[in-house]
Amino acid sequence: MANMKDIARIAGVSLGTVSHVLNDSAGVREPLRQRVLQAVQAAGYQPSQLARALRRDKTNMIGMIIPDITNPFFPAVVRGAEDVAFSNGYRLILCNTDNDHSKELVHLNELRTYLPAGLIVIPSNFSDLTAQAESYRRAGTGVVCIDRLPKNWSGDSVTADNEAGAYHAIRSLIQMGHTKLAAISGPLHLTNAKDRFAGFKRALREAKLHLAPEYAQETTFDKQGGYLKTNILLRLIPRPTAIFAGNDLIALGALLAIRDAGLRCPEDVSIMGFDDLDLADTTNPSLSSVSQSGYQLGTSAARILLDRLEGDKSPAKHLILETSLKLRNSTGAPPNDVRSSPAVNLTSSTKPNRKRAVR
Amino acid sequence: MANMKDIARIAGVSLGTVSHVLNDSAGVREPLRQRVLQAVQAAGYQPSQLARALRRDKTNMIGMIIPDITNPFFPAVVRGAEDVAFSNGYRLILCNTDNDHSKELVHLNELRTYLPAGLIVIPSNFSDLTAQAESYRRAGTGVVCIDRLPKNWSGDSVTADNEAGAYHAIRSLIQMGHTKLAAISGPLHLTNAKDRFAGFKRALREAKLHLAPEYAQETTFDKQGGYLKTNILLRLIPRPTAIFAGNDLIALGALLAIRDAGLRCPEDVSIMGFDDLDLADTTNPSLSSVSQSGYQLGTSAARILLDRLEGDKSPAKHLILETSLKLRNSTGAPPNDVRSSPAVNLTSSTKPNRKRAVR
DNA sequence: TTGTAGGCGTTATCAG
């Protein structure tokens, strides 16, 4: 590979001049400028990003750390980030953590030695990102956190409006006539799971519906968790007529569990998902879901990073993206004979804290 | 960030000694060694990958170029590559080409200036990879091509056994009694699409079944293409009783087209996909498909690259991964009254299809 | 066994 020295020789100018025309760092007179440009062309020269970075103390790479590219929600996020990064001359280093915070730490530490221009992170479970990001911040490297936030995060962030999305979804279920609503949330230590569950609870509260403790299940964000917890819910008396799943993967598991239990969706039980993955459209029945744009999550994060790189010193931004409700065939009115089903007191809420099983 | 000079100062040794203990490049006496290690610990020192790479003329980054991470087949491939790369100390730079060979070229050219340890590429449409790779090869950088091969590729490659996979799938369809088999292949300039179609034709030939030209459609590897071409096929007389889709996305579109035409799958038309994506399991009906492991595609490619890095000079490898047939509910025996089946009324096909919202 | 010095390809500073 030709280097700058070669170009200088070919063009018959000095090294400095070549650098100047390449970076516009000094007005080089036209004839010389042309000679240099021509030499660059002829040699197919491309500057070494490595040397440049070493010298400038900054690469044009953006580190992107996510739990698992194999999870169907994340590719769109990555793609969004890559698109705006690429069109601004930045590249993405992709790292998977598998939600393991020690693996996240390894990536965080190593990435630093590449002097990335910035970092976009979907924190792992129990992420220590807040502490780690501090050292990046000190080095002037922006870190934006997306989708969910680690403990005490105060830096830039982009998330969906999980609370409101869930709230509106549940409201629509209530308007269909449901009164026995259960939830299978994701891990509640994750802010997105927690916020969605909060929206669920708010909708119930406003409708003066009581939430029995057994009606609130928590699991991991995957199909299997959804399947298992749905089995539990279906066994309860009275059986819930609608289940709010913490994400579409959980909803998928719920769909399978309902089918395996010999029940019908939505005639017996309605299912509401969250994320609106591509697959929501192709399941049987198709899945009603709260739609959020992973792509936009990615683009927004990259955008913030680029702004920071261009000198934006404003205080931390907390972007919250709108969601929208996609009603499909997994939700419908509750079964007619709902009030004849065996009674359990789920309405009175004079005693807010009912005694529950010891654990 | 602390650098080597700092460590040397803290440990009270020379720069060279620090480097020697860090790289085991010379037997440093234990006491000194300990002092250095301690200083490294204390300072939380991590060597600059940038400087190291500049000096060694090689990074520990593997460039991975794919069409689009958003295509559900690719995440597993990326993950496979990342897993073996990561566990060997290598990182992945991810680039999307959108199947645009000029974008691919941009990536190829820029990536070079990072001195990547190697490249894993799923070539774009009309890729010029063969020529480009030559310059990498000259620089001693391995390039392995996966999933599909560009024109005249003679370097390392990993692909699925597309021909055999398709062949066996079609054979099973024929054994079910189908004689009117149609195909909707992917773009035939792509080797994987071409090979699958070849397997399809071989199975027909062996069974002495004639392939009418209109029974062989070609489209892009996506849902919409599948939908459109299926509409064409369903209008033919006689109507095919089984359709071999070039991949699962096409198959998905076929499923939708069949439903929208008021036909049933598999009772009226069987659908066979290729790839066995996660979604194959959740469609309605669930999708029979030729299963190939994207993950393994990724790990194998990375493995080859690492072997090359460790000095493997053997001639180009052409790994071909086995496929397996996953029979689900989208395939079955052809309709009994097949010869009397009337042409479907498709006159309304211009009306917008329900729920196929823009994506 | 340890230390010294040169250089990887750039950019930035500072004379001319």
Next chain:
DNA sequence: CTGATAACGCCTACAA
């Protein structure tokens, strides 16, 4: 406006 020259942080002969 142009051209030397000194870093950037590390590795590696080679010298001590």
